[in-house]
Amino acid sequence: MGINSIKKVEPCNRAFNSNKKNKSRDEFIKKLKNSVTGLDDHIVMEIDNEPFEDREEDLKLYNALKKYDFDFKNHSFRWAKENCKLIAFPPITVPGHLRGKFKEYINDLDIKEKEKRDVGFSITIKYALYIKENPKDIIKSYTANGMKNLVTNLLIYNEKYKKINEKLSIIKYENTKLVLNKLLEYINTKY
Numbered sequence: 001m002g003i004n005s006i007k008k009v010e011p012c013n014r015a016f017n018s019n020k021k022n023k024s025r026d027e028f029i030k031k032l033k034n035s036v037t038g039l040d041d042h043i044v045m046e047i048d049n050e051p052f053e054d055r056e057e058d059l060k061l062y063n064a065l066k067k068y069d070f071d072f073k074n075h076s077f078r079w080a081k082e083n084c085k086l087i088a089f090p091p092i093t094v095p096g097h098l099r100g101k102f103k104e105y106i107n108d109l110d111i112k113e114k115e116k117r118d119v120g121f122s123i124t125i126k127y128a129l130y131i132k133e134n135p136k137d138i139i140k141s142y143t144a145n146g147m148k149n150l151v152t153n154l155l156i157y158n159e160k161y162k163k164i165n166e167k168l169s170i171i172k173y174e175n176t177k178l179v180l181n182k183l184l185e186y187i188n189t190k191y
Contacts, residue, residue, distance in 0.1 A: 040066070046077045050096065057096030089127040090183075091150075093142045101186050105179045111171060118168070119175045123154070126176070130157050144191035151184045 040062075047058050062077060070084055081092045090102050106120045130153065131138045158180065161173045 040072045043072055043077050054096030057099045061092055087124065087128045089124040094147055095142065098147070098187070102179070102183055105182045109175050109179070111175060115171055119172055119179065122172045123176055123179065126154060126157055130154060144187060148184065148187055151180050151187065155180050
């Protein structure tokens with residue numbers, strides 16, 4: 001399984017990428033029910049009970065997991081997030097709005113699209129390497145303090161890459177630092 005076997009996760013529905021902040025609960029429920037079918041109806045209620053700001057990202061996550069044949073038949077969405085062993089940054093156990101903010105910060109970088117993808121992938125790889133070296137720091141269940149500590153530790157871990165004097169490495173280092181600092185600032189103001 002090489003790097004080429006990793007597929008980009010596409011948004012599940014154009015409507016979920018809307019910038020409208022005043023979406024009604026009924027609109028979201030309709031989209032949710034259209035997206036979740038059959039045996040996974042219990043997921044509709046679970047995602048609907050999430051805070052409004054988390055729902056769209058959780059629905060995108062549900063669709064991504066479902067696309068890769070994760071079985072929700074006998075499991076809750078929360079259980080799936082905690083036990084699917086998917087390595088992603090931010091960890092999939094964090095609230096949806098935090099995953100959304102991370103994507104927003106990556107998209108706001110003033111670099112080429114390919115470099116944005118490289119920065120996002122680089123942060124995920126750094127997270128994977130970090131938890132390999134520090135398995136006790138894996139976030140199985142989300143806490144604000146746990147995420148603050150993780151981002152702080154990733155910022156420290158990122159400093160290892162400061163010394164590499166190659167253009168792409170410098171871009172990754174600087175933009176990783178920028179994104180993680182914005183994320184930490186958001187976490188500190190939100191919680």
